Amino acid sequence: MPTFRLFVSMHFAIATLAIAHWLVAPFPPPSAVVPLAVFSLLSPGLLFVYLSIPTLRRTLKSFYLPIGIAWAAAGALAGPILDPYINLSNLHATSNTAPELLAQVVLWRQIILLLIPLVVLSWQYAMRQVVVFCALTSVLNIALLSRSMVLEQMISSSLLGIVVVQTIIFLLVGLMIVKLMNVQREQRQRLSEANARLTLYASTLEQLTISRERNRMARELHDVLAHTLSGVAVELEGLRAMLRLDVERANVLLNHSLQAIREGLSETRRALKELRARPLEDLGLALALRALAESYATRFDFGIELTIDADLGDYGAEVEQCVYRIAQEALTNIAEHAQAHTVQLVLKRDRDHLRLLIGDDGCGFDPNLGAEGNHYGLLGMRERSELIGGRLAVTSQVGKGTQICFSFGGNQ
Structure with missing residues (x-):
């Protein structure tokens, strides 16, 4: 207008x-x-x-x-x-x-x-x-x-010719403008459809990420709270039965129950703190991963060998979050199931290739039973790596420990 x-x-x-x-x-x-x-x-x-x-x-x-x-x-x-x-x-x-x-x-x-x-x-x-x-x-x-x-x-014929030329000019100008506007409308329509698909993809990705985080936290709380409370319930049943028969044994059970409750409360607070904390944003990937590994080594009493490049480049928040969560899940599995004495964590960058290696000398497991067993942590790590186009390899043998390797970028 x-x-x-x-x-x-x-x-x-x-x-x-x-x-x-x-x-x-x-x-x-x-x-x-x-x-x-x-x-x-x-x-x-x-x-x-x-x-x-x-x-x-x-x-x-x-x-x-x-x-x-x-x-x-x-x-x-x-x-x-x-x-x-x-x-x-x-x-x-x-x-x-x-x-x-x-x-x-x-x-x-x-x-x-x-x-x-x-x-x-x-x-x-x-x-x-x-x-x-x-x-x-x-x-x-x-x-x-x-x-x-x-x-x-x-x-006269000259005036008719001018009218004809005028009409031809108008038709050509009109055709050009109509075609340009049609192309613009098609591009605008395709852009609108692409934006709609991108919005849907972003929403789906967000919901999927939230769902996976909820599943992970559900597993952590189940391992911490459910196991702790189940053990305490059993001990309290024994305590009630032995309270009148063996006071000394009852005191031992009571102390053990109190210790289990304190440990469960500490683990619950740690899990809740992880929900609120943003270590990647506050520390960066290298320092956040080092702090995470040292925290697990201190709490679960195993040795840790860290090799982390100081300059890891900028891979974006999505890749850094994936690396951090894979390392966290691997350390959680080691702490709960591996019975390891020493853990090795390596994070290196070679040009545009990022590689994370986590190995332990624990009891290991049979990878062929992963589909039948309850290896939800490994499944979550694979899903995370596939989501960003990375590659996850798990090598393990009963009695000889486990090695988890994640790679991103380059030829992987």
Whole structure:
């Protein structure tokens, strides 16, 4: 609409200059054409006002733009009948070809004015409407020219040629604009669909991540709270049975139960703290992984050998989170099941290749039984690595420990 209003204001300026020329001309225009001159000035002026009132657009809705286009076209088509009537009487005595030359000038000037509604029409509608517009303007042009040239003769072939050329120009311009707008609409549609798919993917990924974190925390709380509370319940049952028979044995069971409760409470607090803490954001991957490994080694009393590159580059939050969670899950499995004395953790970067290696000298397990057993931790690590395009390899043998290798980037 701002572009349409700009074009209409240009039309108004051209009409104003034309009337100013008539007023200062040696031969004043006949009084019969004064209403037409007023129309040529008022038409673009009133159309500009029409296009500047938002209330009309809300009221007329889908009819608002077609009315404006028809209005602009009618104002442009008034030229062929207005200028010849004003000047024919003055030019007739001078030259027999003057009226035709004047009509040719008016037709060429009219192309500029009719481009205003044509551009807006092509911009907003399809090629069918452009063809109808070109046909109507051509018919009206021929009719108006025939009427204005009636004093001389029937409309000449040169004027018909100009009308044909004008129509061809309008069709080519309209076709070009319609095709450009169709391409733009298709691109906008594809972009909208891509954004919708990306939003859905992001939402699904977020839900999947939340679900996996919930499953991991459920397993941790199950291993900590469920096992602790089950053991305490059994010990309290024994304590109740032995309270009257063997007080010393009952005190031993009581102390053991209190110790188990304290350990369970400590593990629960640790798990809850991990939900709130953001070690990667606060420390970075290298320091966060070192702190995690040392914390597990201290709490579960096993030796730790750390080899972590200080400069790991920038792999993005998603990759760093995956590496941290895989290391955390591996250390948790070692602490709970491996019965290891020494753990080795290596994190190295070779150009664009990141490699994490975690090995232990624990009891190991048979990897072929993973699908039948309850190795949910290994399954979670594999899912995390596949999600970011990494690769996870697990090597283990009963009595000879376990080695977990995660790689990302490069040729893996």
